[in-house]
Amino acid sequence: AVPTDLAGRHVVVSAGGTREPLDPVRFLGNRSSGKQGYALAVTAAARGARVTLVSANAELPDPAGVDVVHVSTALELREAALKAAEDADAVVMAAAVADFRPTEYATGKIKKVEGVEPAPVALVRNPDILAELSAHRVRSGQLVVGFAAETDDVLANGRAKLARKGCDLLVVNEVGNGKAFGTDVNEAVVLGSDGSETAVPVGPKEALADVVWDLVAKRLETIGGR
């Protein structure tokens, strides 16, 4: 039987990877497929939640029964996520948000000029949406969950990131060497701000999603307040 422990809850999930435009045809992007975020949205809906999926450039069909807001850049994702979070019980930031964006946007296509070296690309920091959502909970008792892709010292870096971001749960996975990005499986450790550590063995992204919702549902129940 499918648990309905998220019935009556509104959850927001971000998915995909942002694109930061340089000119009308070029962008800085990343390899996130959006599969983990979509798996989170689908499993939350199956458990009875109302789901808002803020999707950045994921080439995946809109899941049935989920409200999808399509965005492209980090700034657009921020606006959509903050708005959707206003009445959310939980926000899960599974999207790969670009840390930097080009300082300037060329309204015309950047051209190569014979004999002239290209100008370096200047970058500026994007706001950290997860840290912002964690610091200013728009609703008391709202849970905020982040994701962290690490290539080394996974647990130590994860703990430090959890503290820095101020979120309740951080799903840490190891990337690189063909792991996680674009694949259908994931392996992770979910770190809790209460010191908890939940290992999730290699498996489908839906299985990891269900572990995240188990932890979220349990915490929401403890906090009470609907």
Ligand code: C5P
């Ligand atoms: O700092 P790092 O990019 O490793 O953190 C990853 C987590 O932070 C993810 O949950 C991602 O969605 C979120 N993030 C964000 N805003 C940024 C960068 C990352 O919300 N500008």
